Amino acid sequence: MAVGPATLARPAPVEGRPVTLRGLLEREGVFSWLMLAPGVLFLLAFVAYPFFYGIFLSLQDRRVASEGVFVGLANFRTLVRDAVFWQVTGNTLKYVAITTVLKLTGGLAMALVVNQRFRGRNLVRAALLLPFIVPTALSTVAWMWILDPTFSVVNWLLVHGGLISSGYSWLGNASLAMWSLIVVNTWRGMPFYGITLLAGLQTISPDLYEAASIDGASTVQRFLYVTLPVIKPVLIIVTMFSVIFTFGDFQLIYALTHGGPANATHVFSTWSFDIGMSAGLLGMGAAVALAILPALVVLIIGLTIYLRRE
Amino acid sequence: MIGPQGFLARARALYLPLALLLVAMLFPFYWMLITSIKPNRELYSAKIMPLVVHQPTLKHYIDLLYETNFLTWTYNTMLVAVVTTLASVVIATMIAYPLARLRFPGAAVVAIGIAATYLVPQPLLFIPMSDIINRLELGNTLTAVMLTYPTLLIPFSAWLLMGYFKSVPRELEEAARIDGASRFQAMTRIVLPLCTPGLLSAGIFSFTLAQNEFLYALIFLAKSEVRTVPIGVVTELIRGDVFYWGQLMAGALLGSIPVAIIYSFFVDYYVAGLTAGAVKN
Numbered sequence A: 001m002a003v004g005p006a007t008l009a010r011p012a013p014v015e016g017r018p019v020t021l022r023g024l025l026e027r028e029g030v031f032s033w034l035m036l037a038p039g040v041l042f043l044l045a046f047v048a049y050p051f052f053y054g055i056f057l058s059l060q061d062r063r064v065a066s067e068g069v070f071v072g073l074a075n076f077r078t079l080v081r082d083a084v085f086w087q088v089t090g091n092t093l094k095y096v097a098i099t100t101v102l103k104l105t106g107g108l109a110m111a112l113v114v115n116q117r118f119r120g121r122n123l124v125r126a127a128l129l130l131p132f133i134v135p136t137a138l139s140t141v142a143w144m145w146i147l148d149p150t151f152s153v154v155n156w157l158l159v160h161g162g163l164i165s166s167g168y169s170w171l172g173n174a175s176l177a178m179w180s181l182i183v184v185n186t187w188r189g190m191p192f193y194g195i196t197l198l199a200g201l202q203t204i205s206p207d208l209y210e211a212a213s214i215d216g217a218s219t220v221q222r223f224l225y226v227t228l229p230v231i232k233p234v235l236i237i238v239t240m241f242s243v244i245f246t247f248g249d250f251q252l253i254y255a256l257t258h259g260g261p262a263n264a265t266h267v268f269s270t271w272s273f274d275i276g277m278s279a280g281l282l283g284m285g286a287a288v289a290l291a292i293l294p295a296l297v298v299l300i301i302g303l304t305i306y307l308r309r310e
Numbered sequence B: 001m002i003g004p005q006g007f008l009a010r011a012r013a014l015y016l017p018l019a020l021l022l023v024a025m026l027f028p029f030y031w032m033l034i035t036s037i038k039p040n041r042e043l044y045s046a047k048i049m050p051l052v053v054h055q056p057t058l059k060h061y062i063d064l065l066y067e068t069n070f071l072t073w074t075y076n077t078m079l080v081a082v083v084t085t086l087a088s089v090v091i092a093t094m095i096a097y098p099l100a101r102l103r104f105p106g107a108a109v110v111a112i113g114i115a116a117t118y119l120v121p122q123p124l125l126f127i128p129m130s131d132i133i134n135r136l137e138l139g140n141t142l143t144a145v146m147l148t149y150p151t152l153l154i155p156f157s158a159w160l161l162m163g164y165f166k167s168v169p170r171e172l173e174e175a176a177r178i179d180g181a182s183r184f185q186a187m188t189r190i191v192l193p194l195c196t197p198g199l200l201s202a203g204i205f206s207f208t209l210a211q212n213e214f215l216y217a218l219i220f221l222a223k224s225e226v227r228t229v230p231i232g233v234v235t236e237l238i239r240g241d242v243f244y245w246g247q248l249m250a251g252a253l254l255g256s257i258p259v260a261i262i263y264s265f266f267v268d269y270y271v272a273g274l275t276a277g278a279v280k281n
Helices: A005-009 A021-026 A028-058 A074-080 A083-114 A121-128 A136-146 A153-160 A174-201 A206-214 A219-247 A251-256 A268-278 A282-290 A293-309 B004-036 B059-067 B070-101 B107-119 B126-135 B142-148 B150-166 B170-178 B183-194 B196-212 B215-220 B229-237 B245-265 B267-276
Strands: none
Touching: A021 A028, A021 B183, A028 A282, A028 B070, A028 B107, A028 B126, A028 B150, A074 A282, A083 A121, A083 A174, A083 A219, A083 A268, A083 B004, A121 A174, A121 B004, A121 B267, A136 A174, A136 A251, A136 B004, A136 B229, A136 B245, A174 A219, A174 A251, A174 B004, A174 B267, A206 A219, A219 A293, A251 A268, A268 A282, A268 B126, A282 B126, A293 B107, B004 B245, B059 B070, B059 B245, B070 B107, B070 B142, B070 B150, B070 B183, B070 B196, B070 B229, B070 B245, B107 B150, B126 B142, B126 B215, B142 B150, B142 B215, B150 B196, B150 B267, B170 B183, B183 B196, B196 B245, B196 B267, B215 B229, B229 B245, B245 B267
16 A cells, blocks of 8 residues: 555645535544444433333322323322332331442452462452342342251351351341342452452552562551552542442342341342332332432542542 | 561461452352252251351252252353454544554543443443433343443443554555555554554453443343343342242353353463553553
């Protein structure tokens, strides 16, 4: 192919010259929008439209297979007077807050342990990430059996270890069920924190630690004044993402407890499923789902501001 | 240099916590495996030590394959995952390329829109989506999930790919353009080949997300012949009144294997995709 003179041989488009199809396609704006169009139209139709349609539904008394009636904010007024709504709010906050703290500390510990030099490190890293990549519904089924009321292996270990005299009903007791969910969610999500934070730790230059050691810093001081400041941005971003996704968690809770016993483990997603899908009250279900929106908007704005500043 | 004291220190800082972590993370998989090969008399007896298998059997696997629709579910899951992954990576590439490398009016709005669609959680959309799918008369068809899964896969893939596309030096593309390559050719022949690792990351991530999807499949696929593995296992193999745990664990284990195989081959790409959002290169 010709190099050099070809640059001169390609004149800039001049006014009045006939516009060819190829010339049009070469324009940055035309080319860009042609490329974008399929994806943008698809996301408008299947994300933006359902989102606004959901807001519209939440203002209606709408049942499956019948016409909706506009009722304004009546659904929301019913909700705030419903004790279950406040129980579900409490459950959701508890679930998100406690799992986030556990996943963050556990993940950080995991990253620090795996960040040491040892043989087979890549294999260990791959194995530790397994809970995160295996389909959640399927691994949750294994947990159902681990926590089975009659044949729980946890109970077997505790009884045979002499710690308790008879087994607990891990999923049948209201407060134990919530803690069981928290453990399973932590098990599933901790590797995400661990592996991402590990990638952050690996960006720290060994020189920094050496310099700190020469200055007489202890292990704890090196962690607080070298490690933590460097991985802080990663830590914050990972946590924000994880919080956003934990707010939307559905399948783990649906598979393990269905929100029971007696609403003790319902969160917004499972409760709105029960109302909207099982009971067929689409309007009310949409209103329940929208209850997470304010918290979500705050989180997303926070994340955006933080990413902009970085 | 490593004397007994060095070994003790290393055991405390490395081997002991590492062993604890591995046991905690892998025990449920071990439990799945041994439950699936235990005969019923071992599973449902309080007297037999449960941590190992005494007399392994493949009965649960045979029952699973012959008495349930497991193979159909597996076929459905693979078909949906492959189709949605390919479609999503192509569309995400078409979104990410102009956003990462070209200047045009509206770019900022589109970029923010893509990020927003990534962060909108599924529970906010499933009720209106169910109404839309009903009106399109797509209930109980795989088309329903093939249309909805890309809403989860495209935003993430596009976001991931933008990072890779930005990293290709502008000069390479300019040289090709000077030699007469069109914009499209510059993209497909110069930038995309250099971003193969990114395309692989996006593909693997999308594939695992598609295999993991639960909520849309639960709502749209109510007939056994069209179900995917997670839905089939949770809704049909859990039967309250009979002993079914062996079969259930066999199903959970077999259902996890496709993801685990793909993952083990491409673990580095998967980790790169996972960390791309959070760690800057």
